[in-house]
Amino acid sequence: MLDDRAKLLLKTLVERYIADGQPVGSRTLSKAPGLDLSPATIRNVMADLEELGLIASPHTSAGRVPTARGYRLFVDSMLTVRSLAGAGADEAGGAPHVEPLLPDQPRRVIANAAxxxxxxSQFVGVVTVPRKPGVFRHMEFLRLGERRVLLILVSADGDVQNRVLFTAQDYSQTQLLEATNYLNANCAGLGIEEIRERLKGEVDALRAEIAVLMQAAVQAGSEAVSEEADQVVISGERNLLQVQDFGADLGSLRKMFDLFEQKAQVLRLLDGSSRADGVRIYIGGESGVVPIEELSVVSSPYEVNGRLVGTLGVIGPTRMPYDRMIQIVDITARLVGNALSQK
Incomplete structure (x- = not known):
């Protein structure tokens, strides 16, 4: 447990380091407003903070910088984020001015949000594509040629996907129409897994060739839903080239760009954030998913029509202005939810 003096000193040190990017020494802290302590007292308190692992001393400087543990304590108990509501929030609280996102195509909303x-933020923006319940409003089969069938899938919200099925036998358009009518009469409005279970129970009542075709359609629909769920849009990776903390460390930059190129780790990270209540912050490697100590993530789930469907956030250096990042992420989550809910 830190006393009030140590907390105030740590808070001041973190804020100064975030603002300037330079190790903070006792002389600098002694001049900080509201920190009425002598340089000798400050040095003693800083020694205690360093022993606790909250700050560290770079080899090239007598000043101190926050550790990931120090940032975590700062974010959890010392950070004040002003309310975004009310008139004059932009001027009084530094809240970013954000133009509303238009309820255009969902993918365009997601790209605009990233x-x-x-x-x-001047860092990296990440947004997951909304997870869909996998309910299809309409399915249709069209003959493309010998042993090739086009499956048209129309989702509950009107999105259309096409899949080409390569079949073991040739189907006439009459047979395809029969399968289309059966699916839409008996399975419209159901989820893919519900359709799969229903077909299992009715396979004996269907002619064998039609049953095989429908099972292929269900598999294609399941793959379509899976592909939709595994997408994340990333924007601004090159911003990290301008970050002072990374500019000279080519190894760290290489690891970061590998992370954004593969996307799988980012998806796992955001999937964990989707279960959070509001804004969530990961500092350094504490997420266990993004193993890069120099990176922090500020993320938030977003809702569409009252249902959590995705996550968005900012990825940047641990030395980021967390109060502003929280505001940016919180506002954007609301804008994305509003835009997609209007569709």
Missing amino acids: HLLSSL
């Missing part, structure tokens, strides 16, 4: 997060 760009918005990146441009406002």
Whole structure:
């Protein structure tokens, strides 16, 4: 447990380091407003903070910088984020001014949101594509040629996907129409897994060739839903080239760009954040998913029509202005939810 004096000193040190990017010494802290302590007292308190692992001393400087543990304590108990509500929030609290996202195509909203997060934060913006319940409003089969069938899938919200099925036998358009009518009469509005279970129970009542075709359609629909769920849009990776903390460390930059290129780790990280209540912050490697000590993530789930469907966030250096990042992420999550809910 830190006493009030140590907390105030740590808070001041973190804020100064975030603002300037330079190790903070006792002389600098002694001049800070509201920190009425002598340089000798400050040195003693800093020694205690260093022993606790909250700050560290770079080899090239007599000043101190926060550790990941120090940032965590700062974010959890010392950070004040002003309310975004009310008139004059932009001027009084430094809240970013954000233009509303238009309820255009969902993918365009997601792409715009990732760009918005990146441009406002000057770091990397990430947004997952909304997870869909896998309910299809309409399915249709069309003959393309011998042993080739086009499956048209129309989701509950009107998105259309096409899949080409390569079949073991040739189907006439009459047979395909029969399968289309059966699926839409008996399975419209059901989820893929519900359709799969229903077909299992009715396979004996269907002619063998039609049953095989429908099972292929269900598998294609399941793959379509899976592909939709495994997408994340990333914007602003090159912003990290301008970050002072990374500029000279090519090894760290290489690891970061590998992370964004593969996307799988980012998806796992955001999937964990989707279960959070509001904004969540990962500092350094504490997420266990992004193993890069120099990176922090500020993320939030977003809702569409009252249902959690995705996650968005900002990825940047541990030395980021967390109060502003929280505001940016929180506002953008609301804008994305509003835009997609209007569709």
